[in-house]
Amino acid sequence: MKRSQDRRRTSKKRSKGLKATLLIAVAALVGLIIWIGTNDWNVEKTLEQAGLSNTDSEKPETSPGSEDKEEEDEQNLPPAEVEPAPPEESTEKGEDDTPFDGGYVEGQQLPSEPTYVKDILIANKKYPLPETFAPGESKEARAAFEEMAAEAKLSSFNLTAFSTYRSYDYQVTLYNRYVDRDGVEAADRYSARPGYSEHQTGLAFDIGEVNHEKHWASSSFGTTEAGKWLLANAHRYGFILRYPNHKEEITGYMHEAWHYRYVGKPIAEQIFKKNITLEEYLGIE
Structure with missing residues (x-):
């Protein structure tokens, strides 16, 4: 039991x-x-x-944070030096009512010395720079920009110069890339041929607003509050809008709301008040 x-x-x-x-x-x-x-x-x-997965062992080894850094570096590249959008077809005409031809003097050789008109260094499609001309970024222009940016902050605009001095060799790389993508005719409207770039003078500043990178190197910058502030105040610090709207037949380049050139306060104020280009001021149209 x-x-x-x-x-x-x-x-x-x-x-x-x-x-x-x-x-x-x-x-x-x-x-x-x-x-x-x-x-x-x-x-x-x-x-x-x-x-329990072995997928990590199949991936190539990368240093910690390398992927994030690559994305960050790509995002921080100036848009104008990455892939600018090709210009839209222009309907502007010259004074003789013929299509604008680009402005270059074909076959022109680069000079041995830079050109000064009225004591102002000029670099455009008719007045190129020597290949060896390499002054670097202008300290005077940089100081003026920093002063201007400090005042802009008082109005809550955080300005930055995302592209300033460019060497001759660097311009070769940029221009050739744009020609390969869009052809010579289109590239000549928004990018200078090597030796003809104003950035080589060290006096040209491409300006944008921090945290608003979508407007960098874009005509839309001119419609932003920061772009409007800059247009109205840059001359007080010696800068001029280098390539205004509807002036392509004079400057040789399409409108660039972000491209400013340092010429000093007295001259900048005259050009601003008269609403003219640097070429018109110097009489070299």
Whole structure:
């Protein structure tokens, strides 16, 4: 009798143990299904979170943060030096009512000395610079820009000069890239040929607003509050809008709301008040 009772007790214990095991297994299965569901039913993603996936061993080794740095570097590149949008077809005409021809003197050789008119260094499609001319960024222009940017901050505009001095060799790379993409005729409207770039003087500043990079090197900058402030105040610090709207037949370049040139306060004020270009001021149209 005692043995029979012991057997029944043992059987009940085994039954309870089996039930408990089954309950734990069911709970684990339900938990796994819920976990996979929270990962959009992505089994591989779930295994990775559980540390059971070997996909990491199949990926090439990269230094920590390298991918983020690559994206950051790409985003911080000046738009004008990455891939500017090709200009729209222009309908502007010259005084003789013929299509604008680009403004270059074909076959012209680069000079051995830079050209000054009325003591102002000039660099445009008719007055190029020597290939060896490499003054770097103008310290005077930089100081004027920093003074201007400080005042702009008082109006809540955080201005930055995202592109200033460019060497001759660097301009070669930029211009050739644009020609390869858009052709010579289009590239000549928004990019200078090597030796003809005003950026090589160290006096040209491409200006934009921090955290508003979508407007950098874009005509839309002129429609922003920061762009309007700059247009109305830059002359007080010696800067002029170098390529105004509807002046392409004179300057040789399409309207660039972001491109400013340092000429000093007295001259900048005259050009601003008369609403003329640097070429018109110097009489070299």
